[in-house]
Every structure is written in structure tokens, then in C-alpha cells.
Amino acid sequence: MIKNDLFLRALKGETVERPPVWMMRQAGRYLPDFMKLKEKYDFFTRCRTPELAAEITTMPIEQVGTDAAILFSDILVVPQAMNVEIEMKPGVGPFLPNPVRSPLDVNDIIVPDVYEELGYVYDAIKLTKERLNDEVPLIGFAGSPWTILCYLVQGQGSKNFDKAKEFCFKRPDAAQVLLQKITDTTIAYLKGKVKAGVDTIQIFDSWGGLLSPTDYQTYSWKYIQQIIDALKDEIPVIAYGKGCWFALKEMSQSGAAALGVDWTCSAMNARYLSGGQITLQGNFDPSRLYSSPQEIKKMTTQMIDEFGKDRYIANLGHGILPDIPVKNAQAFVDAVKEYKPR
Numbered sequence: 283m284i285k286n287d288l289f290l291r292a293l294k295g296e297t298v299e300r301p302p303v304w305m306m307r308q309a310g311r312y313l314p315d316f317m318k319l320k321e322k323y324d325f326f327t328r329c330r331t332p333e334l335a336a337e338i339t340t341m342p343i344e345q346v347g348t349d350a351a352i353l354f355s356d357i358l359v360v361p362q363a364m365n366v367e368i369e370m371k372p373g374v375g376p377f378l379p380n381p382v383r384s385p386l387d388v389n390d391i392i393v394p395d396v397y398e399e400l401g402y403v404y405d406a407i408k409l410t411k412e413r414l415n416d417e418v419p420l421i422g423f424a425g426s427p428w429t430i431l432c433y434l435v436q437g438q439g440s441k442n443f444d445k446a447k448e449f450c451f452k453r454p455d456a457a458q459v460l461l462q463k464i465t466d467t468t469i470a471y472l473k474g475k476v477k478a479g480v481d482t483i484q485i486f487d488s489w490g491g492l493l494s495p496t497d498y499q500t501y502s503w504k505y506i507q508q509i510i511d512a513l514k515d516e517i518p519v520i521a522y523g524k525g526c527w528f529a530l531k532e533m534s535q536s537g538a539a540a541l542g543v544d545w546t547c548s549a550m551n552a553r554y555l556s557g558g559q560i561t562l563q564g565n566f567d568p569s570r571l572y573s574s575p576q577e578i579k580k581m582t583t584q585m586i587d588e589f590g591k592d593r594y595i596a597n598l599g600h601g602i603l604p605d606i607p608v609k610n611a612q613a614f615v616d617a618v619k620e621y622k623p624r
């Protein structure tokens with residue numbers, strides 16, 4: 283049904299002519315047309331207005347030609363629906379006036395009716411699907427429960443999320459209650475996204491790599507596995523964990539269709555650790571898009587040579603940076619599209 287189904291075929295592990303390509307955080311951030319919308323509408327207005335979300339989602343498809351679209355939204359709309367006030371401060375990022383700091387605070391967090399609280403996301407998906415006209419698949423997403431907890435407790439972005447970790451290790455029982463509430467909400471939320479029409483789901487565990495391998499199991503992976511279990515029979519799930527190379531073996535046995543890897547793990551190690559069968563996605567260093575288009579093309583071709591063209595989705599290892607020139611992002615996408623197996 284989808285005209286360009288390279289991405290869906292790669293998720294199934296089928297043989298492809300060339301790998302599909304998209305870029306994490308491709309919707310919004312660096313495109314000049316997006317910057318213009320950003321001047322006019324604040325962040326959550328853009329998320330809550332289906333026409334704007336659909337317009338931003340389709341921009342990279344029309345302007346740089348990626349093989350998949352990712353819905354313009356944010357992982358933090360989920361905790362917002364759970365009764366937490368979240369602001370997006372321009373130039374700073376997420377800010378929570380009342381972060382979760384005690385077991386009592388956890389009691390105030392609700393598991394909402396997602397259709398009531400997040401209906402605008404489903405409307406945005408339906409409108410985006412119409413606009414995409416089945417040209418490319420649409421990716422829906424959610425943050426991992428651990429990554430959401432990081433913001434809920436820390437109250438803002440951080441290099442090490444020290445307050446989030448302190449809370450987990452001083453109040454492990456309350457942390458598990460909170461993580462389970464986020465998990466339950468996320469499962470309902472993602473099932474709604476599937477009903478609304480997304481073609482695949484990615485779970486962003488952006489801060490999983492801050493945990494030790496043992497704590498990763500207890501505070502992050504356990505909950506991601508619940509989400510995968512609840513969705514895997516309905517839709518392919520991509521699990522992306524930044525810095526989580528140590529968990530690739532376990533992740534490869536989870537029922538996920540594909541695993542995202544960052545640039546600190548070589549293709550060879552990622553294939554080895556994940557058992558060699560599962561589709562991998564990644565892992566170009568987003569800062570490498572500051573290199574010249576010529577160098578970007580060379581490095582991208584080399585990356586595909588290393589991963590192999592099959593069971594592979596070309597992507598960055600984390601989100602695209604806001605000041606990347608469009609021509610450099612274009613060089614990355616073009617290099618994948620021009621790829622010829624050796």
C-alpha cells in the first residue's frame with residue numbers, strides 16, 4: 283500500500299536495493315521553513331495543532347527526500363497528559379516548575395485516558411497520513427519510561443540527570459511505581475497511535491546509557507520490554523537506546539523489529555552483540571554533518587559498507603543538530619540513495 287516501502291521491508295529483514303534513510307529529529311530543528319513557523323507559534327501550539335504538526339512532519343519528505351516521516355510531536359506530551367506541568371523554554375528546553383521529588387509527588391501522577399488527553403496527537407496522525415498520500419511510512423514514537431522519569435524528576439535537561447538517579451536509588455519503590463505508571467500510559471498511548479494509522483513505532487531511550495548495565499535492566503529495559511510485548515504483534519517496534527550498546531544482546535531477543543545504535547558502537551560490534559540477524563538503525567555521528575558534503579558522502583558510504591545494505595536503516599546516531607546546513611543533511615540522504623553495493 284505504501285509506495286516507497288523500503289523502510290518497512292528493512293524492518294522485516296527483507297533484501298533491499300539500498301538501505302532506507304531517515305534522520306532522528308528530522309521534523310523541525312534545522313529546516314528554514316520550520317524556523318519560520320517556530321517564530322509564529324510556540325512549541326506546544328505546534329504540537330497541538332494538527333495542521334501545523336502535519337506540515338512540519340512532511341517538510342523533510344518534500345525537502346530532503348527521506349524514506350520515512352516521523353510525526354512532529356514530543357516525548358514530553360505523555361507526562362503532560364499525566365498531570366505534570368511542562369514548559370518548553372526557547373533556547374533552554376523542557377522546564378518543569380514542580381518536578382517529582384518524593385513518593386507523595388508520585389501519588390499525584392495519573393494514568394490518563396489517552397484519547398481524552400492526547401486526542402490532538404491522533405488527529406495529527408490522521409491528517410499527516412492524508413497529506414503523505416501513502417508515499418512513505420509514518421513513524422510514531424514515545425520516550426522510554428526511564429527517559430521520561432529523567433525529566434519528571436530532574437525538572438529540566440541535564441548532562442547526568444543526577445537528581446533522577448538519586449531519586450531512584452534513595453526511593454526505589456516510588457521510582458518503580460512511577461515507571462509503571464509511565465509504562466501503562468505509554469502502552470495505551472502507542473496503541474492509540476497504531477489505531478490512528480502510524481506504520482511503525484520508535485521508543486527513544488535517550489538517557490538509558492547513563493545507567494550501569496545492571497541498573498539499566500531494573501530502571502529502563504524492564505519497562506521497554508513491557509511496551510514491546512504489548513505492541514509487537516500489532517506493529518514493528520524500533521528500540522533506540524543512546525549509549526546502550528551493552529544491552530544489545532537482550533534487546534535483540536525482545537521481539538523488537540529493529541535496534542537503534544549510536545556512533546560510539548562500531549557496526550561490527552553492534553552486529554556481533556545483537557546476534558547478526560536483527561535489523562540495525564544508525565549510527566552517523568550528528569556532529570559529522572558539520573563536515574563538507576563531500577566528506578559526509580564518503581563517510582556515509584563507508585558506514586553502509588560496514589553495516590551491510592540489508593537488515594539496515596541508515597540514520598544518525600542521535601538527533602540532527604539545529605544548525606546543520608540543509609545541504610549537508612541532503613548530502614547524507616543522497617549518499618544513501620546513491621549507494622551501490624561493492
Ligand code: CP3
Pocket residue numbers: 305306307308309310311320324325352353354355356357358370372374375376423425439486488600601
Ligand atoms: O524527529 C522529530 O523531529 C520529530 C519530533 C520530535 C521532537 N522531539 C520535536 C522537538 C521528537 C522525536 C522528539 C523526541 C525527544 N524530545 C527526545 C528523544 C530524542 C532525543 O533527541 O534524545 C527528547 C529527549 C525530547 C525532549 C526535548 N524536547 C528536549 C530535550 C527539547 C529541547 C532541546 C531540543 O532537543 O531541541 C525538546 C524540544 C523540541 N522537541 C524541539 C523540537 C523540534 C525544539 C523546540 C522548538 O522547536 O521550539
